[in-house]
Amino acid sequence: MSKNVVIIGQSGAGKSSLINMLCPGADARISNDATGCTQEEQEYTCVLGRGKSCQVHDTIGLEEGRWGFLPDKKAQKKLKTYLKDSQKSWHLLVYCIPGSRGLKKSHARNFNKFKSMVGNRVPVVVVVTHLDQYEGPLQDWWPRNLDTLKKLDINPESTAGHACITALSRRDLERYNKGALYNQSLQDVQNLIRSILWPSRANRTTT
Numbered sequence: 001m002s003k004n005v006v007i008i009g010q011s012g013a014g015k016s017s018l019i020n021m022l023c024p025g026a027d028a029r030i031s032n033d034a035t036g037c038t039q040e041e042q043e044y045t046c047v048l049g050r051g052k053s054c055q056v057h058d059t060i061g062l063e064e065g066r067w068g069f070l071p072d073k074k075a076q077k078k079l080k081t082y083l084k085d086s087q088k089s090w091h092l093l094v095y096c097i098p099g100s101r102g103l104k105k106s107h108a109r110n111f112n113k114f115k116s117m118v119g120n121r122v123p124v125v126v127v128v129t130h131l132d133q134y135e136g137p138l139q140d141w142w143p144r145n146l147d148t149l150k151k152l153d154i155n156p157e158s159t160a161g162h163a164c165i166t167a168l169s170r171r172d173l174e175r176y177n178k179g180a181l182y183n184q185s186l187q188d189v190q191n192l193i194r195s196i197l198w199p200s201r202a203n204r205t206t207t
């Protein structure tokens with residue numbers, strides 16, 4: 001049985017960019033337009049090693065304004081239906097938040113809402129994106145922002161792990177001489193997913 005990973009987060013958080021990192025050839029549409037980009041849920045195959053592949057599900061962005069493609073209420077309903085109705089069992093929820101664009105209460109609200117929607121048995125991890133301009137090692141973002149996360153009501157103890165990354169493409173990062181950030185981000189997020197879906201000592205993240 002295939003393992004299913006669903007990626008959730010607000011519009012522009014970088015969900016589809018993350019899919020493109022994890023699934024070469026996926027070509028999920030990305031955009032920084034004012035309106036949301038992904039209009040339908042879509043699944044892609046992600047290979048994380050021999051015998052370690054999973055289906056990664058891109059979803060429609062939350063918290064779009066009324067001018068957007070799908071206002072938030074409808075987006076939430078659509079996502080809820082997808083989570084409940086698609087005849088799939090979920091093995092991991094990846095919640096994306098943009099680390100450098102200002103965390104909002106709505107990020108936490110949606111985190112808690114969808115976390116409880118999938119139920120306690122489904123592990124939830126946080127992937128912090130938009131850290132390409134972050135000063136210092138990207139993994140420092142998490143300890144430095146723990147208090148903010150807690151204030152917002154994202155309880156770090158209720159998550160099964162996290163990764164702090166940039167989801168920009170390799171080409172974009174190389175253009176800014178930051179190709180190493182791409183490799184590190186990809187490795188960190190792959191390690192994170194592997195460590196949850198195939199928990200064994202060898203798969204634990206080392207960063």
Ligand SMILES: Nc1nc2c(ncn2[C@@H]2O[C@H](COP(=O)(O)OP(=O)(O)OP(=O)(O)O)[C@@H](O)[C@H]2O)c(=O)[nH]1
Pocket residue numbers: 009010011012013014015016017018029030031032033035036037038039059060061062129130131132165166167168
């Ligand atoms: N600088 C920077 N830009 C990013 C990062 N991740 C995504 N972006 C950019 O942000 C914009 C939105 O990215 P998407 O991947 O389309 O975001 P999404 O969460 O799929 O958005 P919706 O489909 O609307 O829900 C694009 O222009 C991306 O290139 C990141 O880590 N750093």
Ligand SMILES: [Mg+2]
Pocket residue numbers: 015016017029030037038058059061
């Ligand atoms: Mg998208």
